[in-house]
Amino acid sequence: MILPEPLLRISDLVAGYGHRSALKHVHIDVVESELVGIVGPNGAGKTTLLETIAGTLRTKNGEIRYRNMRIEQLSEMERRKKGLVLIPQDDYIFPGMSVQDNLEVAGILNDKDTTKKLLAEVYEIFPILKDRVKQLADTMSGGERKMLAVAMGLVSQADLIMIDEPSLGLAPNLVTKLLGSLKRIKKKTKRTLILAEQSIKILDVADRLFGLEGGEIVFSDKIENVNREKVEILFFGG
Ligand SMILES: Nc1ncnc2c1ncn2[C@@H]1O[C@H](COP(=O)(O)OP(=O)(O)OP(=O)(O)O)[C@@H](O)[C@H]1O
Ligand SMILES: [Mg+2]
Known part of the structure; x- marks a missing residue:
């Protein structure tokens, strides 16, 4: 099987604040028209990851490729013009x-x-x-x-829309509604979405899930292969 060329390829990414690295050698591939969930506890590095991809935070080491072009040295505005947008927390x-x-x-x-x-x-x-x-x-x-x-x-x-915690502060029924809308948007417009989430409802909409803990990817899998129970206990307090 020939796998499609990823829209976004992150290799060996290190980023953080001052001398501390909040992301440690992160690898992530995102395919076009995917809805990807980034899950993890508070302080895991979810926001840091999205900000590094969007260019609001500089990369310390590693590569970020978008449509097979290196973008980690580009400014936030240059990345935005290429079609990446971050909706912050x-x-x-x-x-x-x-x-x-x-x-x-x-x-x-x-x-x-x-x-x-x-x-x-x-x-x-x-x-x-x-x-x-x-x-x-x-x-x-x-x-x-x-x-x-x-x-x-x-x-x-934007072709790649990153949203930092879309469900934050919303009532449970609105979380379901908003995440459902995002899935429909993805289907209808073929855009690619990366959502950092702490709501378990992400499991109902994502195509693929990455688990982040202490700045490291601790698992990544297609949603159908994700052990929901394990993820629930690990990230959502069971
Ligand atoms: N501006 C900053 N200066 C110093 N350290 C920071 C800064 N922003 C975040 N950090 C640290 O980097 C680590 C990752 O933080 P980040 O905000 O990426 O986590 P997160 O997974 O988004 O958490 P949350 O779920 O609480 O939003 C944490 O240890 C945090 O304390
Ligand atoms: Mg955050």
């Missing part, structure tokens, strides 16, 4: 601006027609945003702001 929106203005800023690198098309797509996935186009982002609920942040990632025309 904290809010990514502009609070004093309306929903519509937030989405338009997110699409600033696109031509007008592309933004229009992407906006239509986003409103179909998250109809609540269409109903609230004029509402100021900071008056939206936590769940609605999360949807707006994800929608901004989509409008930015």
